[in-house]
Amino acid sequence: MTWDWAISVLGILAGLCTTGSFVPQVVKAWRDGETRAISTRMYVIISVAFVSWLGYGLVIRSWPIVIFNVLNLGLSGVILFLKLRSAPPRRKEA
Amino acid sequence: MTWDWAISVLGILAGLCTTGSFVPQVVKAWRDGETRAISTRMYVIISVAFVSWLGYGLVIRSWPIVIFNVLNLGLSGVILFLKLRSAPPRRKEA
Numbered sequence: 001m002t003w004d005w006a007i008s009v010l011g012i013l014a015g016l017c018t019t020g021s022f023v024p025q026v027v028k029a030w031r032d033g034e035t036r037a038i039s040t041r042m043y044v045i046i047s048v049a050f051v052s053w054l055g056y057g058l059v060i061r062s063w064p065i066v067i068f069n070v071l072n073l074g075l076s077g078v079i080l081f082l083k084l085r086s087a088p089p090r091r092k093e094a
Numbered sequence: 095m096t097w098d099w100a101i102s103v104l105g106i107l108a109g110l111c112t113t114g115s116f117v118p119q120v121v122k123a124w125r126d127g128e129t130r131a132i133s134t135r136m137y138v139i140i141s142v143a144f145v146s147w148l149g150y151g152l153v154i155r156s157w158p159i160v161i162f163n164v165l166n167l168g169l170s171g172v173i174l175f176l177k178l179r180s181a182p183p184r185r186k187e188a
Contacts, residue, residue: 001138005134007150007153007154010146010149010150011150013146014146014147014149014150016141017139017140017142017143017146018140018147019137019167021136021137021139021140021143022136022140023134024133024135024136024139025133025135028131028132028133028136029133032131034130035131036128036131037122037123037126037128037129037130037131037132038119038121038131038132039118039119039122040122041115041119042116042118042119042122043115043116044112044117044141045114045118046111046112046115048111049108049109049111049112049114051106052107052108052111053108053112055102055104056105056108059101059104060101060145073147077151083151084112086157087121
């Protein structure tokens with residue numbers, strides 16, 4: 001088993017854990033309908049990060065980076081949608 | 095300006111946004127003391143991801159990957175700590 005093969009497995013494990021970690025947050029926000037403690041700014045900025053990683057993956061033609069970040073963008077987009085949907089309407093200044 | 099230089103900038107931008115995205119969540123959880131909607135499983139799994147990325151960065155000797163994932167691990171560790179600290183004690187079966 002070459003060393004390179006083990007490094008690729010470690011990278012894929014890290015990618016799977018990164019993407020997989022958003023699934024329980026999507027399920028919890030969807031099931032509980034409670035998103036108050038979730039930071040909107042976090043999910044706006046991390047979506048920008050995933051778009052950047054997606055561009056990076058396309059430019060260096062790394063399909064694992066592209067695939068993982070399409071999934072990441074989808075999952076973080078759902079969390080952001082659930083957060084914005086449950087956010088109280090902003091009071092308009094008189 | 096070589097193409098490689100632009101690709102590196104895109105990768106660093108993506109890394110900065112990924113790490114930076116956790117800061118508003120740390121601030122919100124710390125300031126509000128409210129963590130109910132945050133998924134414990136998400137932060138356990140994403141911490142495993144960051145340890146894996148840290149190992150990956152060390153093995154391929156990529157110092158940006160190492161530095162970003164030490165920061166990511168620190169920030170997600172704080173969120174996990176705040177979440178576990180505010181979690182109600184589990185009821186022991188009689």
